[in-house]
Amino acid sequence: MEIGSGINSMDLDLHEGHVIEDLKNSAASALPEPSRWLDEEIERNIITTTVDKLLNWGRKTSLWTETSFTACCTFEFISTSSSRFDIARFGMEVLRSSPRHADLMITAGTLTWKMAPQIKRVYEQMAEPKWVIAMGACGISGGIFADSYAVVPGYNRILPVDVYIPGCPPRPEALLAGIELLRKKIEKRSIAKGN
Amino acid sequence: MLSEFSLIALFILIVLGFATSLVLIPVALRKLGIVPSQPSAVKSEPYECGLETTGPTWIQFKIRYYFYALLLISLDITVVFLYPWAVELTSLGPAGLITIFIFLGILAVGYLYAWRKGALEWK
Numbered sequence A: 001m002e003i004g005s006g007i008n009s010m011d012l013d014l015h016e017g018h019v020i021e022d023l024k025n026s027a028a029s030a031l032p033e034p035s036r037w038l039d040e041e042i043e044r045n046i047i048t049t050t051v052d053k054l055l056n057w058g059r060k061t062s063l064w065t066e067t068s069f070t071a072c073c074t075f076e077f078i079s080t081s082s083s084r085f086d087i088a089r090f091g092m093e094v095l096r097s098s099p100r101h102a103d104l105m106i107t108a109g110t111l112t113w114k115m116a117p118q119i120k121r122v123y124e125q126m127a128e129p130k131w132v133i134a135m136g137a138c139g140i141s142g143g144i145f146a147d148s149y150a151v152v153p154g155y156n157r158i159l160p161v162d163v164y165i166p167g168c169p170p171r172p173e174a175l176l177a178g179i180e181l182l183r184k185k186i187e188k189r190s191i192a193k194g195n
Numbered sequence B: 001m002l003s004e005f006s007l008i009a010l011f012i013l014i015v016l017g018f019a020t021s022l023v024l025i026p027v028a029l030r031k032l033g034i035v036p037s038q039p040s041a042v043k044s045e046p047y048e049c050g051l052e053t054t055g056p057t058w059i060q061f062k063i064r065y066y067f068y069a070l071l072l073i074s075l076d077i078t079v080v081f082l083y084p085w086a087v088e089l090t091s092l093g094p095a096g097l098i099t100i101f102i103f104l105g106i107l108a109v110g111y112l113y114a115w116r117k118g119a120l121e122w123k
């Protein structure tokens, strides 16, 4: 079927299938842990420490979340972001619909291979520096769907995950604890380490 | 007198400095290598809910609303002139009434012309 100037829906489907197959083949195992730098000791002097403090303070107090949620864990995120658990206390109440404004991706939900290229693309379009929180059993390992051919067994196959929050779904308190861990991690960034 | 104006000048300076520094600080931080910068082809592509865009993204957009904006501006100007006239209506007398009707007549000709030309139709 023709759906536009010279664009055929059959070709689009074929293209999508190839993209998904390629991604699936290239993501056979989990990406290496991105946090090895956390334990490295570095030479600090007064200038880098001050600049680090300022930058990291700005980053950790304005973590803006990209709204790309794929399944049921989202409801726990919604409840976390509403008045009762009040994510605004951490400067995180701004949910961005465009990856250009966001620096945190909370992977709330089961990810299917069909959806994976889109999530990866959204992550790639986010501005630096950016972080990923894998929320829920599905985000960590595929959860109860881990054996399915259609489900990505863990977001760390396609994205570098910073913090894992177990649970199916994790309670809002658990999500807040994970965010707290991420804030601690951000505090350790240093320009002397090149990040 | 002069000191009041110098306060305004100071205000303008502060505003300009604030606005330019907001733009320049991120650029400077990136150029100095203090904040990470990892440009990539995907990052600079248009964002469309994570999908690859299909077909051309840089399409031309109809700007017909431009005519409506022009007509609206002339309506605005009518109000700007009518309001002071209405406030001073009694003291101006019949002469003011005739003048304002001439003014409205000129405007009406303009509107009739736009109407006849079809500027009010959305095509």
Ligand code: SF4
Residues within 6 Å of the ligand: A071, A072, A073, A074, A108, A109, A110, A135, A136, A137, A138, A139, A143, A144, A167, A168, A169, A170
């Ligand atoms: S971890 Fe549980 S609640 Fe969360 S997306 Fe998976 S199945 Fe749903």
